Amino acid sequence: MTSLPRWADTALVPLFSLALSLMVAGLMVLWIGENPFHALGIMLKGAVGTAYGWGYTLYYATNFIFTGLAVAVAIHAGLFNIGAEGQATVGGLGAALVCLSLEWPHWSLALPAAVCGAALFGAAWAAVPAYLQARHGSHIVITTIMFNIIASALLVYLLVNVLRAPGQIALETASFPPGAHLPTAHEILGWMGIGFPKSPPLNISLLLALAGCMLVWVLIWRTRLGYEIRTFGFNESAAIYAGISPFRIVMTTLLISGGLAGLMAINTVMGEAERLLNNAVQGAGFVGIAVALMGRSHPVGILLASVLFGILYQGGAELEFHMPAIDRDMVIFIQALVILFVGALDNMVRFPAERLLAFIARTR
Amino acid sequence: MDYTTLLQLLDSTLRLATPLVFACLAGLYAERSGIFDIGLEGKMLISAFFAAGTAAGTGSVWIGMAAGIAASSSLALLHGVASITFRGNQLVSGIAINFLASGATALIGQNWFRLGGQTPLLDRDSRFSQIELPFADAVSSIPVIGPFYIETLSGHSILVYCALVAVPTTWWLLYRTRFGLRLRAVGENPEAVDVGGISVAFLRYRAMLICGLLCGMGGAYLSTGLAGGFIRDMTAGKGFIALAALIFAKWQPVPALYTCLLFGFLEAASIRFQNLEIAGIAIPVQLMQVLPYILTVILLAGFMGRAVPPRAGGTPYVKER
Numbered sequence: 001m002t003s004l005p006r007w008a009d010t011a012l013v014p015l016f017s018l019a020l021s022l023m024v025a026g027l028m029v030l031w032i033g034e035n036p037f038h039a040l041g042i043m044l045k046g047a048v049g050t051a052y053g054w055g056y057t058l059y060y061a062t063n064f065i066f067t068g069l070a071v072a073v074a075i076h077a078g079l080f081n082i083g084a085e086g087q088a089t090v091g092g093l094g095a096a097l098v099c100l101s102l103e104w105p106h107w108s109l110a111l112p113a114a115v116c117g118a119a120l121f122g123a124a125w126a127a128v129p130a131y132l133q134a135r136h137g138s139h140i141v142i143t144t145i146m147f148n149i150i151a152s153a154l155l156v157y158l159l160v161n162v163l164r165a166p167g168q169i170a171l172e173t174a175s176f177p178p179g180a181h182l183p184t185a186h187e188i189l190g191w192m193g194i195g196f197p198k199s200p201p202l203n204i205s206l207l208l209a210l211a212g213c214m215l216v217w218v219l220i221w222r223t224r225l226g227y228e229i230r231t232f233g234f235n236e237s238a239a240i241y242a243g244i245s246p247f248r249i250v251m252t253t254l255l256i257s258g259g260l261a262g263l264m265a266i267n268t269v270m271g272e273a274e275r276l277l278n279n280a281v282q283g284a285g286f287v288g289i290a291v292a293l294m295g296r297s298h299p300v301g302i303l304l305a306s307v308l309f310g311i312l313y314q315g316g317a318e319l320e321f322h323m324p325a326i327d328r329d330m331v332i333f334i335q336a337l338v339i340l341f342v343g344a345l346d347n348m349v350r351f352p353a354e355r356l357l358a359f360i361a362r363t364r
Numbered sequence: 365m366d367y368t369t370l371l372q373l374l375d376s377t378l379r380l381a382t383p384l385v386f387a388c389l390a391g392l393y394a395e396r397s398g399i400f401d402i403g404l405e406g407k408m409l410i411s412a413f414f415a416a417g418t419a420a421g422t423g424s425v426w427i428g429m430a431a432g433i434a435a436s437s438s439l440a441l442l443h444g445v446a447s448i449t450f451r452g453n454q455l456v457s458g459i460a461i462n463f464l465a466s467g468a469t470a471l472i473g474q475n476w477f478r479l480g481g482q483t484p485l486l487d488r489d490s491r492f493s494q495i496e497l498p499f500a501d502a503v504s505s506i507p508v509i510g511p512f513y514i515e516t517l518s519g520h521s522i523l524v525y526c527a528l529v530a531v532p533t534t535w536w537l538l539y540r541t542r543f544g545l546r547l548r549a550v551g552e553n554p555e556a557v558d559v560g561g562i563s564v565a566f567l568r569y570r571a572m573l574i575c576g577l578l579c580g581m582g583g584a585y586l587s588t589g590l591a592g593g594f595i596r597d598m599t600a601g602k603g604f605i606a607l608a609a610l611i612f613a614k615w616q617p618v619p620a621l622y623t624c625l626l627f628g629f630l631e632a633a634s635i636r637f638q639n640l641e642i643a644g645i646a647i648p649v650q651l652m653q654v655l656p657y658i659l660t661v662i663l664l665a666g667f668m669g670r671a672v673p674p675r676a677g678g679t680p681y682v683k684e685r
Contacts, residue, residue: 028468132665136664136665138666139673141455142664147661149601149654150654150657154650161648286463293453293456325475327471329467329470329481332463332466333468335463335467336461336464343452343457344446344452344453345450345452345457347450348450
């Protein structure tokens, strides 16, 4: 059977799968008793129609870029890091500890320190599953699932017993000092004399995420380590034959992956909430898997897929506001469909396309 | 701790282990056939919802369970289509199924009942009633064993006994029948099965159907046996504990039962003793909750023998042309 040309495989197949998942979601909307096209209109208008909408869309996209990059780096080494959720949770702990430890004078000092804290904690949470995979061959998927759940329990324990601000009922730490406040889009664009609404949580972390995309691209395609990672991912025995240590590659890749996932906390914990909340990740780790698959593990693809999921999240929130019959769970439902069609049922689009291509080639 | 407390603890152990046993055996069929299934959680959840929703509507707990099994089996088949027919990523499909169940149950629940995603509280007739085992009166006079029989073994819903029966049945099916031999073979070496003239895809689909059936029973038990209705995300990680139990039991049915009972006991103990102290050190309740996962990781680290998954697990089978 003829395989698809590269442009069709990277662009057309995901787009078709996306259309399929939107169709199924549309049927659900129809069943609830609303007009699916009207709903889609509200979603698009709410997510990308206004500067306010973009502020939220890009804020969500920032989260997904980090977790998407985390999953993608691991995929290049043939490893499936399903633990970005837990690594981001623990990364949040690292960022919060850094922010709360000092009376930070200025965000430009607090940010690099918090970046280190979040990345180190995220990487540390990936270290045990990484070691077990590298030394004992215990499946990374299984161990990271376990570590996701252990991470959320650990966070609850720490919030209840250690980190909760005195006299507080809600499960959250004290607010970070004002010096740890990251500039929001409103403030940054204000310096340049551009007006931007004040309420969206979009902040400087987006630039950090874009830098992350660049660095991951350089790492994977322009460095020796990246070459080794890709070689290992393509063919483990060839990599060993070429003198690449599997232990070193598995450990390094997963530590980088965990660090990237941990960085997500800079956006949510430091940029938005400015205190550590319980369950701040809210499934972004799993969305990262969908983003990485949809973006074919390439930073540009991940960027586009992240914006798409950002639109979905923000549009879903608007939908809840304008169509009371549809609540927030619609977002989870659509997200599930996108993961299903784009990530698991992609061959449902690819196989017929390949058959069509073979048919055309034969008739010529 | 006196004997009565222990008996009560064991009684709730049995009840809490039941959904784990169902889900764990469900995962066992799927994974032994070579299909990773991390969507046990979602399948139980959707079954719990449809079982409670239908039981509330029809007033019959049995029709409820049938609806739950049907819902769970359709998700199992969806997983089958993704991982067998379309050779997709089985882990991604499992994640999608978990989210799908979580989103769909909340959406449909809100649309049907308008109770914020819950089902109405079920009355006595639309729930599984408790069964008194025979000879309860006769053995009550025997010390130690009598109270154990009455307090712990007797007085559960029929599904608890179904779960206990499902374990030896699975053992027999897996190790003493032709289907079982082929099922184990297809998870280790699908090429060999294919060369033997047996359809790999059909075998795996049958395994997924059994998986759907068992998850369906586990989910139905959650909402119509253990509790009196469905609440949002009520599986609360039970599917993942079952997955941990499956690994801990090294993919074998009888150890699976023991592991599920152990994990059920941990849960029962963490509910009963909110502030457990051992040798003067307070054990946080969160630690008790994650102990099954920690134990599984320790097992995987190689401190308790080796857990080797079925060899063909997770890889789609491509027939040579």
